[in-house]
Amino acid sequence: MEKNSLIGKVVHSKAGRDMHKTFIIVGILSNEYVYISDGELRRIEKPKKKKIKHLKFTGTVAEEIRDIILSEKEVTNSKIKIFLQSADIGKEV
Template sequence: MITLEYKVGQIVYSKDGHDKGEAMMVLSVEDRYLYLANGKTRKLGKPKRKKIIHVQPTHYVDANMAEKLTQNDFILDADIRKALKSYQVKAVDC
């Protein structure tokens, strides 16, 4: 069985649930669960707890956001929305 490593600041897509197909950012990793936020429906104050098997990883990690999250710097929901938007623009340009 291949296990994927998830990192703080990584962009993932939800594969199941009400948020299926939605891009989200990994805020933290705990055992088999990820805590995710998108800045709109799932905010920093109440991130979505989702099993690893229910997300599709991307290879993109926002380095700036990852650094802020690991150092517990002040972050706004708007920062997450901006990072997700910039990733989606880059993905379309490829």
């Protein structure tokens, strides 16, 4: 799998305090860990480090946010929050 192919994917947390919450992958640390953010509790300035095996992938990709991250521009918390709310996937599972 290409390293940047995970960035921008919408995921649900399967374990931990943030279980059942929805996030967007905003960075890749290694083959095992990624950084996730929801723009609210876990802001883009301090994303959560999470094991990939503790994430459930939704099949949705935040294309606009993914493009901003890959072009190395700054993503805002409001963009992430608005995407998760408007896509109606920000609801807890």
